[in-house]
Amino acid sequence: MLSALHLRDFVIVRELDLDFANGLTVLTGETGAGKSIIIDALGLLLGERADAGVVRHGCERAELSAEFGTSNLPQVAAWLAEQGFSDEGDQLLIRRIIDASGKSRSFINGSPATLTQLKAVGEWLVDIHGQHAHQSLLRHDAQRELVDAYAGATNLARDVAKHYQHWHSLANELQSAEQNADRFEAERERLQWQIDEIGGLAIAADEWPELQAEHKRLHHAASLIEGVQSGLDALSDGDDNCQSWLATVAHRLSQLAQYDPAINETLELLAGAEAQLSESVSSLRHYADKLELDPDRLADVEARMDALYRAGRKYRVDPSMLVEQLAEWQARLAELGGEEGLDALRKQVAQAESQFRxxxxxxxxxxxxxxxxxxxxxxxxxxxxxxSGSRCEVVLIEQTQPAAFGLEQIELQTANHPASPLRPMAKVASGGELSRISLALQVVTSQVANVPTLIFDEVDVGIGGRVAEIVGRLLSELGQSRQVLCITHLPQVAACGAQHLQVAKAQAKDGVHSSIAQLSHEQRIEEIARMLGGLEITDTTRQHAAEMLA
Incomplete structure (x- = not known):
């Protein structure tokens, strides 16, 4: 659940710290006070794109952070470990900083995070139902997404779309090949010929740089042998070599050390030099044993390099890229059906269609x-x-042709009377009815979701009276099992909250500021009375508000 929210220099908020409770939390305030600021802030914390407009005027940056309790969300802990974020026990901290130029930085438990990662973890934390959600329900794609989410088939729907795209990509390739059979066959034959030629060279991975290194060594073998032998003579094999000189100096100094122990420090350094010199001689001698003049091998290497160089020049690629070029040709030939040509491509199309279906x-x-x-x-x-008497049906309309979304279109249909026929919701429901149907859908679908925090942004628009009271009780009941935040303008709904936050706006020297405060019982009476009575609040209005809270 959402535990706390902190905002600094965000839109018209100078600084705000809020702690949230379980159950139903209601947010109220006069029009234009900034009731949607919390939703806007959470949207940014959960991966929405930001712009410079969210930074309070005259400030360098906006800072937002939210703390969530995750004790009942083991999938979040597993995701954090998979993504390499630190585990903070049962707490998750998301932070975002947006500067005046619109650039932003995001953090999860103190480590840098991408917007994609914010969105991914946000799907387990918060479900936001916007005030215009009922309008989106008029679109077929929104209706389909709603049903797929309720069915737990969102990932399956994505897989279906991927299979459809793969099938149609192959089908388009086949159609093009059949319409241009001669050109298709010519390309296939050319690819096969090129593959056979380069494949016949049996080029190993990294062969070209290895050949270059070996050729350089063999070509300069005489110089290497002469130079190494000269080095060995100077270091150890010659009559006047370094090892003997060093040994002579060390022996003489060791005799003098009996007169002055200070010479021992020099003797230790010389002993180290003798050891390193001996190791160098051993290494150089081992290298010399492997050196030999091999004109036959040099000829073989030069012939192999020439073959690869000519192949690379023929196909206008560096010899080191021939293996990669061969793989590209093989992949393209596979797309064209391999050695079987059109018949194989037809089989691929049929197989792709079968997988889609x-x-x-x-x-x-x-x-x-x-x-x-x-x-x-x-x-x-x-x-x-x-x-009363109305009904809503989720109707699956079979498609004449398959589509990326599947074999059927989904349409929400309603009837406002038991004897009335079902018709598309957009053609039957009025604005107020649509809002209530949307609320019913959101409540039902939210009950099967695993998201612990639900936010409703003025979804009670267009209703009032007894229905508003029912909506309030409905949200309160939902709050028994989930954390529910609701921005409302209805006193009947506000009276049902377990926690009541009031949003207020005030004019200051540096501009307009918005603030949010948690109300006491007495303050709630005043706020609900304001919502009931408008400009003038009477004792009767206050009594009515107290009765609603009771």
Missing amino acids: KHAETLSKQRAKAAKTLSKLVSEQMQTLAL
Whole structure:
């Protein structure tokens, strides 16, 4: 759950520290006070893109941080370990800094993080239902995503889309090949000929640089032999060599050391020099044993280098890149069906289609099962929201042609009377009805999700009276098992909160500032009375507010 939120120089907030409780937390305030600031801040902390406009005017940067309790989220701990972030026990800290130029830096448990990582962990932490969510439900893609999420088939739907793209990519390749059979066959034959020629050279990985090194050594073998022998003569084999001179000096100094022990320090250094000199002679002698003039091997190396050089020049690539070029040709030939040509390509298309349909049919079954349950639960929920007799059905419409989203289109259909036929929701529901249907959908789908914190941003727009009271109780019941934050303008909903935060805006010398405060019981009475009575708050209004809270 969301434990705490800290904001500094964010939009119109100078500094804000908030602690959040379990259950239903309501946020209220006058229009324009900045009630959505918390949602905007959490959106940025969970991976939304930022711009310079979120930095308070005249400030260098905005700082945002949120702390989440993760004791019941073992998947988060596993993800943190997988991504290399430190484990802070049952706490997760997300921090983001946005400067006045729009650039931002993000951190998870103190370590730098990407926006992709923020989004990934955010999917386990918070589910935000925006105030315009009911408008998105008019789109087929939004309806489909909602049902897939409820069915637990979001990943499967992505796999279906990938298989569809692969199938159609191959199908387009086949169509192009069939329409240009002569050109297709000519390319295939050219590739096969090139592969046979370069493949016949049997080039090993890193062979070219190894040949170059060996050729240099063999070509200069005479100079190497002469130079190494000269070095050995100077160091140890010659009549007047370094080892004998060093030994003579060391012997003479050791005799003098009996007169002055200070010479022993020099003797120790000479002993080290003798050891290193001896090791150098041994290493050089070992190298000399392997040196030999081998004109036959030199000729073989030069012939091999010439063959690779001519092949590289022919195909306009560096000899060191011939192995990589061969792999590219082989991959392209495989795309064109290999040695079998069009027949193999047709088999690939058929196999890709089979894989797509296999996954798509599995997705269809999951969607059908979820649609039945979701239709029933949403229709039941609608009865409590002054939509008595109405019903909502998740209808799966079979496609005449498969698509990236599967074998069927998903459409939410509603009827506002038991005897009325189902029709697309956009053509039946009014604005207020649509808002309530959206709320019913969000409540039902949220109950099966594993996300611990749910945020509702004025989803109660367009309702009031008895329905508003029902909505408040509905959100309060949801708060028994989840942490729920709701921005509301309805006193009936505000009265149901276990925690009440008030957003206020004030004018200061350096501009407008927004602040959020947790209200006591008496303060809640005043705030709900304001929501009930408008500009003038009377004792009767306060009494009504107290009764609502009771």
